[in-house]
Amino acid sequence: MNRTLEQMARALFKSWFIDFDPVHAKQRGEQPAGIDAETAALFPDRLVEIDGKEVPERWAYGSVSDIAQQVKNQMNPSDHPDALFAHFSIPAFDASGRPAIERGSEIKSNKFVVPDAAILVSKLNPATPRIWDTDLSDDVEYRVSSTEFIPLVTRSEDLRAFLYLALTSHDFAKALSGQASGTSNSHQRVKPSDILSSPVLLAPPQVIAAFGRLVIPILDHSKRNLRENNQLAGTRDSLLPRLLSGELDVSDWQDSITEVTPA
Structure with missing residues (x-):
């Protein structure tokens, strides 16, 4: 489940901030897929060249420290x-x-x-x-x-999801390795x-805020899953030695399970 949640968040980051899918859709005169009209209005309908790269109009390069x-x-x-x-x-x-x-x-x-x-x-x-x-x-x-x-x-809190996904992107890891x-x-x-x-590459604050509203709940769900996994692992680690030593008797559990299991 966590892999799926991470993939969803990364796919949206790639679509908005790497492939510029909403901008390309508006260039074609289409409604960007998967977002409402209010969010779509935050994106421009043309690309401009900055340092040899095409990026959405009114977007600009900054640094992590910004x-x-x-x-x-x-x-x-x-x-x-x-x-x-x-x-x-x-x-x-x-x-x-x-x-x-x-x-x-x-x-x-x-x-x-x-x-x-x-x-x-x-x-x-x-x-x-x-x-x-x-x-x-x-x-x-x-x-x-x-x-x-x-x-x-x-x-600001709106920037957290954007920064996390930017830092975990392949391009960032490659640049940092160099x-x-x-x-x-x-x-x-x-x-x-x-x-x-x-x-x-920094989009206007309204775009990043809209992204955060969509993605922060996904990332928080993933963290809750990790927390539950750790709690279950702790329960397992505390019970297993007692089971193996015979301190905890589960011999009558099978009968209880059989009684409630549908035929």
Whole structure:
């Protein structure tokens, strides 16, 4: 389900901001497919050339720093040894896409403080993008990330979905990989300034806001699914040892199931 949700969000991003489908439709005198008349009116009906590329009229190239800012606040979780932390780390991203829930005493060294609605961009090996759209779902006192991530906060909530999908696009990963330094792929890194200065084609605010209204609910649904998956995995991990040891007796469950199963 999450793959389908991500594909839906990416397909809409590609249609609006890469292929310019609504603009091409209006050039042909057609109503853009899949959007209402009010949204369609936000798009121009012609393309203009900027730096050798055709883009919609009144759109312009900017950079990531035009729509987001880096958050640099740090803390040492060990200063709060008994507090619960949501720890956004590279291993947690790769394993489940959810932060590890840990006590402060378990987390070593300084970490970045993760603010509300932050998007984390990994500096490590940009050829394998790790872009994390965080949320506030975990019942913890603090949220921190590895310093291998760069926390970004958009200048308005409307920009969050747009920025996340721009950062996870193939073109962005390719451009960022070209700026990486290091002796091998697994140890290559990019600088925060490279991320912030990366070019982004910016539509007028009304277009990006309309996009956010459509896509943010899709991305939030995906995050809720991840959260439920983790909760189910936690239940499984706590019950399985008890089942294997015989501590938890389920021998009478089969009879109960048979009684309620239709013939």
